[in-house]
Every structure is written in structure tokens, then in C-alpha cells.
Amino acid sequence: MQSLKGYKDIKLKNLNLVRVLEFFLVFLFFTMFIIAVLYVTNTMTFPWYDTCNIRSSTGLLCPTCGGTTATAALLNGDLLQALKSNFFVILSYPVLMYYGFKSTYYVLSGDTLANLRINTKFIFFWIALMVIFTVFRNI
Numbered sequence: 414m415q416s417l418k419g420y421k422d423i424k425l426k427n428l429n430l431v432r433v434l435e436f437f438l439v440f441l442f443f444t445m446f447i448i449a450v451l452y453v454t455n456t457m458t459f460p461w462y463d464t465c466n467i468r469s470s471t472g473l474l475c476p477t478c479g480g481t482t483a484t485a486a487l488l489n490g491d492l493l494q495a496l497k498s499n500f501f502v503i504l505s506y507p508v509l510m511y512y513g514f515k516s517t518y519y520v521l522s523g524d525t526l527a528n529l530r531i532n533t534k535f536i537f538f539w540i541a542l543m544v545i546f547t548v549f550r551n552i
Contacts, residue, residue: 433520451485476501476547501546508539 467475483498495503512531519529 437517448488451481452488454485473551474547476543501543505539 465475465478467473468478477499479499480502483495483500483502486492486495486498487503516529
């Protein structure tokens with residue numbers, strides 16, 4: 414009986430791995446689709462381009478205002494325009510990629526995301542940096 418129980422555990426782990434891989438592939442597909450759309454189109458022509466609720470109600474730029482334009486400029490190889498559009502979004506991409514790869518590694522290695530150690534001091538630092546960026550861009 415003990416060997417059957419172990420077999421069920423292995424089968425359940427493989428099923429979870431398949432679900433994680435399915436989620437990863439769907440996420441990768443949608444990410445690639447968004448990147449392709451941003452690469453081939455002019456973001457200024459999007460109907461939802463200037464519909465930031467914070468900007469339309471207060472007149473202030475939120476931390477992500479200009480992020481779509483910055484991403485499109487980065488994808489087209491214009492780093493200077495990307496940094497001018499939204500420096501913080503471009504600076505955030507390596508951080509997001511690091512935590513994305515780290516969490517994917519944890520899940521694929523059989524560990525749970527509950528065991529993923531995230532440095533809370535860094536998160537608070539990043540939030541403070543975002544607030545400072547928002548204040549200075551609206552002065």
C-alpha cells in the first residue's frame with residue numbers, strides 16, 4: 414500500500430507541473446502578442462491611449478503614465494525615447510523579470526510560492542522610489 418501512495422504523490426506533482434507549464438505557455442503567448450502589437454503599431458493611435466483615470470481626474474501623471482509609449486520605444490530600439498517617456502517603467506523591467514524568473518524557478522523545481530523569499534526592504538524601497546519618481550515628474 415505504501416508504494417501506491419507514493420505513486421499517487423508523484424502523479425499529483427507531475428499534474429501540478431503540467432498545469433504550471435500550461436499557465437506559463439499561455440502567459441508567454443499573451444506576452445508575445447502584446448509585444449508584437451506594441452512593436453508594429455503606433456501607440457498614439459490606440460483608442461485607450463490617454464485614458465489614465467488618475468491623469469484625467471487630477472491632471473497629475475501617475476507612475477505608469479507613458480509606460481506604453483516607453484515600452485513601444487524600447488521594443489523599437491529607441492532607448493532614449495523610452496527613458497524620456499517613463500524612466501521608472503523601463504527601470505522596473507529588470508526587477509520584474511528577476512522576480513518572474515525566480516518564482517517560475519521555484520514552481521518548476523517543485524517548491525511552492527509560499528516558500529519564495531521576497532526581500533520586503535527592497536519592496537518598500539521600490540515603492541518609495543515610485544512615490545519619489547511620481548512627485549518629481551509632477552513638479
